Amino acid sequence: MKLGRFKDKLTSVITGIFRIKTKIRLKPISDLRKSGGEWISDGNDPAFLIEGNFFGGWNKISYFSQSEEYIPLKLYWDIGEGFSEKDSKVICAILPGSLKYEQFIYIPVGTINLRLDPGERELTFGLENLYFRKTTRLDVLLASFSRILKERGGGLVTFKNIINKTYRTYKTQGLKAIWRKAKSTLGIDSETSAQAYQIWIIQNQLSDEDKLKINREVEQFTYKPLISIILPVYNVDEIWLRKCIDSVINQIYPNWELCIADDASPKPHIKKVLREYSERDARIKVVFREKNGHISESSNTALSIAQGEFIGLLDNDDELTIDALYENVRLLNEHPDADMIYSDEDKISVEGERNSPFFKPDWSPDLLMTHMYVCHFGVYRTSLVKKIGGFRNGLEGSQDFDLALRVSELTHNIYHIPKILYHWRTIPESTASGPGAKNYTHYAGLKAVNDAIQRRGIDGYIEELEGYSNFYRVHYNNRIDSLVSIIIPTRDGVLLDQCLSSLTKTLLDKKYEIIIVNNGSSLRDTYLLFEKWKSILKDQLKIITVDEPFNYARINNVAVENASGELLLLLNDDIEVISSNWFDDMVGQAVREELGAVGAFLIYPDKTIQHSGLTLGLGKQRAAGDGHHNRPITDPGYFGAMLSVKNVSAVTAACLMVKKEIYLKVGGMDENLSVAYNDVDFCLKLRSESYLNIWLPYVQMIHHESKTRGDDLLSNEKLIRLNKEALYLQNKWGNILLEDPYYNPNLSLDTGYALNIEASLIK
Structure with missing residues (x-):
């Protein structure tokens, strides 16, 4: 057996070195027939058996396809046990139109048969000229590097930036992180990939019928404000300047003006192009500055000629989608009080290929203090922008970040x-080509956040993140003298001693009490442990007994009744503290008037993520889940989500700090949720009272969860209970569970931060 596996692996290596290419034949075995050169599926289980030579390991599949719709292609492999769902994966797709397609795929070494299933319904398509070319892992890495370089505009500067970032990733996250990024870039094993996004684009592109519908809707708008697009220009290549201006001219919503300020560009084509456009369309107004003043002054010049009730910010090499202004005015008709609006965005290469979509959360004030996530397309009420004095000098490169904060x-x-309303051009000198392209933007952003702290009277400091430009963490200092009640339920907890030891080492000069809630402990060692810690902590330790069947919500509610502190910390007995300043960091946040629950970064012992804030509706139960669960703790997350102080809908009660006053105000925890989702329900009650919940990446603790309760999905009994409590939560909160404001509807509720390819938000 071992000899056979060695032979298969050796064959895979040798064939990969020589890049052996083989033609594949498709043999219909279920619900498929050929007619006039097309394949027709007559049922819900179409399947081909793949005939021809193939080799295990990395391959590149290529084929020609024709279709009027998107059809996923699912590969099944048989390693001697027959075909099954567990040995299958969607590897690529038939896309609308006629095209040649190539994709890297991995065929497990030892595979003896392959099956290819095109969709799961009746359909018609063309699929021919299938080839497998044997490749290697190195081919995948090089292809990924090439694609990233192309997407970011090419050039020596971009090349160096990618090399530097790859090296930083290797140093901080290891080779596995580089490999994950390579596969994601090429659409391998990733629903957030470039391939998935191209499918999403097809699903969401505006048809002619959609455009006619929008035109009719625009005519019916009762509110049609003038939107002034602010466009500072400096020395941009003619091709990008024209594309930028054309994207404004092509807007479906007609009531706009384009306010252009040329910042004394030395390139002669700038004046020629701008004069040409201003003469062609009276809505285009141009000011030619006599002296270069950089982007803040140039933007203020454009602002000075703006007559619109709102301004929109546009960079001179970027593009708006055709419906960008329509979508903003549509929102203004529904919410005429809106003062600041932002949309989702993606990047666009010099070849016009769209990539790297950023599907953002709704308004998250703490996230904005971490990085400029609102960015493009930003629309602001003009009177407010002028009230604060427009764009500030000295913030060049992050002047829009500073504007959003103010x-x-x-x-x-x-x-x-x-919705994606803005395409950010990736050319070597653009910040879109990577955070290293304009390092000065980081320091301008740092000043913007620091100035915001001063204006807001925040007693705190900013932490910069090594290796991550334009990300900042604001720490709130703990200047209060409030008692914190730390509540720890236990039942013969084998890790309780470790938990208490790690806690007390960091609490030497802190004002706290610990309340151990004994829920049915029976071991003599447990009671000896109680005595040990009582002798150490004396009056700082209370031990209360709740002699009832396990009900986490009930246990905590009883403990809160016995708590003397103004602040509560709900803590599992299997938590091990590893952040030395966790107490002050959590207290500094928890006392903020607008905050409800404060959560921590919980880590499994194997250094993977257990908790990074809960997303409503995520997971099989459609109740709540963690979008970064089980990723390495070094993973920066979706657009830096794991680096960021951020507002979330809920945090786990395994480590949750909250004011006692508001715990009681919302009625504590719902005792109908004895084990699962009581923390989600509690956080939603806080949110319904207009409190913000927050997750802190710099408060890190190890959660030895698997050593206590275990996985909820391991037994039928636990699964039944989990489903019952999920149903209770769904009945109580309804559609709120499917509309998490901090999780974009274009993202999947099956897999955290994967694209929801089926999303179609244009209709």
Whole structure:
């Protein structure tokens, strides 16, 4: 057996070195027939058996296809046990139109048969000229590097940036992280991949019928404000400048003006192009500055000629989608109080290929203090922008970040449009080509956040993140003298001693009490442990007994009745503290008037992520889940989500700090949820009272969860209970569980932060 596996692996290596290419034949075995050169599926289980030579390991599949719709292609492999769902994967797709397609795939070494299933319904398509070319892992890495370089505009500067970032990733996250990134870039094993996004684009592109419908809707708008697009220009290549201006001219919504300020560009084509456009369309207004003043002054010049009730910010090499202004005015007709609006965005290469979509959360004030996530397309009420003095000098490179921070201090009427309305051009000198392209933007952003702290009177400091430009963490200092009640339920907890030891080492000069809730312990060692810690902590330790069947919500509610602290920390007995400053960091946040629950970064002992904030509706139960669960702790997450202080809908009660006053105000925990989702329900009650919940990446603790309760999905009894409690939560909160404001509807509820390819938000 071992000799056979060695032979298969050796064959895989040798064939990969020589890049052996073989033609594949498709033999229909279920619900398929050929007619006039097309394949027709007559049922819900179409399947081909793949005939021809193939080799285990990395391969590149190529084929020609024709279709009028998107059809996933699912590969099944038989390693001697027959075909089954567990040995299958969607590897690529037939896309609408006629095209040649190539994709890297992995065939497990030892595979003896392959099956290919095109969709799961009746359909018609063309699929021919299938080839497998044997490749290697190195081919995958090189192809990924090439694609990233192309997407970011090419050039020596971009090349160096990618090399530097790859090296930083290797140093901080290891080779596995580089491999994951390579596979994701090429659409291998990843629903967030470039391939998935191209499918999403097809699903969401505007048809001619959609455009006619939008035109009719625009005519019916009762509110048609003038939108002034602010466009500072400096020395941009003619091709990108024209594409930028054309994207405004092509807007479906007609009531706009384009306010252009040329910042004394030395390239002669700039004046020629701008004069040409201004003469062609009276809505285009141009000011030619006599002296270069950089982007803040140039933007202010454009702002000075703006007559619109709202301004929109556009960079001189980027593009708006055809419906960008329509979507904003549509929102304004529904929410005329809106003062600040932002949308989702993607990047566009010099070849016009769209990539790297950023599907953003709704308004998250703490996330904005971490990085400029609102970015493009930003629309602001003109009167507010002028009230704060427009764009500030000295913030060049992050002047829009500074603007967003200052505007958000004057209004709560901030709205998010969960649609791609802006294409950010990736050329070597653009910040879109990577965080290293303009390092000065990081320091400008740092000043913007620091100034915001000063204006808001925040007693705190900023932490910069090594290796990550344009990300900042604001720590709130703990200046209060409030008692914190730390509540730890236990039942013969084998890790309780470790938990208490790690806690008390970091609490030497802190004001706290620990309440151990004994819920049915029976071991003598447990009671000896109670005595040990009582002798150490004396009056700082209370031990209360809840002699009832396990009900986590009930246990904590009883403990809160016995708590003397103004702040509560709900803590599992299998938590091990590893952040030395966790107490001050959590207290500094928890005392903020607007905050409800404060959560921590919980880590499994194998250094993977257990908790990074809960997403409503995520997972099989459609109750709540963690979008980064089981990823390595070094993974920066979706657009830096694991680096960021961020607002979330819920945090786990395995480590949750909250004011006692508001715990009681919302009625504590719902005792109908004895084991699961009581923390989700509690956080939703806080949210319904207009409190914000927050997750702190710098408060890190090890959660030895698997050593206590175990996995909820391991037994039928636990699964039945889990489903019952999920159903209770769904009946109580309804559609709120499917509409998490901090999780974009374009993202999947099956797999955290994967693309929801079926999403179609344009209709």
